[in-house]
Amino acid sequence: MKRIKYKADLDAQQLQWFQRQVLDWYRREGRDLPWRKTMDPYHIVVSEILLHQTTVKTVQPIYEKFLDTFPTIQDLAAAPLEAVKYITDPLGYKVRGSWLHQIAQTVVNDYAGQFPQTLEELLALPGVGRYTAGAVLSFAFGNDAPIVDTNVNRFIGRYFGIEYKRTNAEIQHQLWAVAEAIVPTGQAREFNNALMDMGAMVCTARKPYCLVCPVSQSCIQLQDDGVRAAEERVQYRIRERAQGS
DNA sequence: AAACCGGGGAA
DNA sequence: TTCCCAGGTTT
Structure with a gap:
């Protein structure tokens, strides 16, 4: 090469x-990781945002606890922000709790609970940059999208x-x-x-x-x-x- | 382009 | 102690 x-x-x-x-x-x-067992875009987004600059080992239990507490994106959208931050804040980069909360509300209110499937729409979500958008497109929707x-x-x-x-x-x-x-x-x-x-x-x-x-x-x-x-x-x-x- | 956000694990 | 971790946003 x-x-x-x-x-x-x-x-x-x-x-x-x-x-x-x-x-x-x-x-x-x-590796066999929890978020590799699903193609649910909600689960993928949760995992990817929790994984920002955070090790796999650290995220794993928090990821399980998060989805256990908010099983659907509607649950997350309806929850008080404090309940979300209570779970995510211990990871550091404490803005991520509100990002996930905002994403849930946007998807529920503006997209009828269905995640957008275009790069442009995904990038408009808070906390979603080129990497996270590519992860959603490839992992959840099976698109031939790159990630770096x-x-x-x-x-x-x-x-x-x-x-x-x-x-x-x-x-x-x-x-x-x-x-x-x-x-x-x-x-x-x-x-x-x-x-x-x-x-x-x-x-x-x-x-x-x-x-x-x-x-x-x-x-x-x-x-x-x-x-x-x-x-x-x-x-x-x-x-x-x-x-x- | 650089600063900022952050706790936690490994070397 | 420093380096690094499934980045993104703000200045």
Whole structure:
């Protein structure tokens, strides 16, 4: 795989290989998470907003408690804001409780309880940016919509040789363009989850597990780091394993 | 483009 | 202690 900046740089053959490797790995090693058992857009939105800058482990019990307390979007819309914040505030970023409350009221009052299914309408909801909108479109509605969260940002940034740590507009545009170009037709739900799990479990922020990465052989970042860095990375993980996780 | 919001876990 | 976490909004 060559270093790419635009989707025109993608080689169709190599892209197909990449998609296959990532999907196969996901079917073997992917995480089984509560919000992956549903396609209800209400459940998806709740999970995604709770997951903003918040770890999966921290969110899981809160997610269960939230839906247990507000089983339907009508329940959430009718609840007092304080009851919502009581559950969500302990996570930090305390504005998220009111975001969810407002979203519920908007969907119930303006959309007859049915979530909007267009990018534009979703982006108009409070607390819903490009990532969350893409998550709803792909996870709930099965659209071939891309997502770029911190995991995807890092994984495809490294693999395709994009300077993912820089936050300027051009880099972000490139990452989104690549994320959109690599989604396999009709498989966005599974593939987007796979990309996130790769970022969370293999292509980690610190000390990535290149040793067990299914696409390491064509990773630009690994090539740039060189053989010596790659070897050190492997040795680090071997020592770690010897000490017993 | 940079600041801001935040508690919690891992290194 | 620092770094990082399924981001988005405001300045």
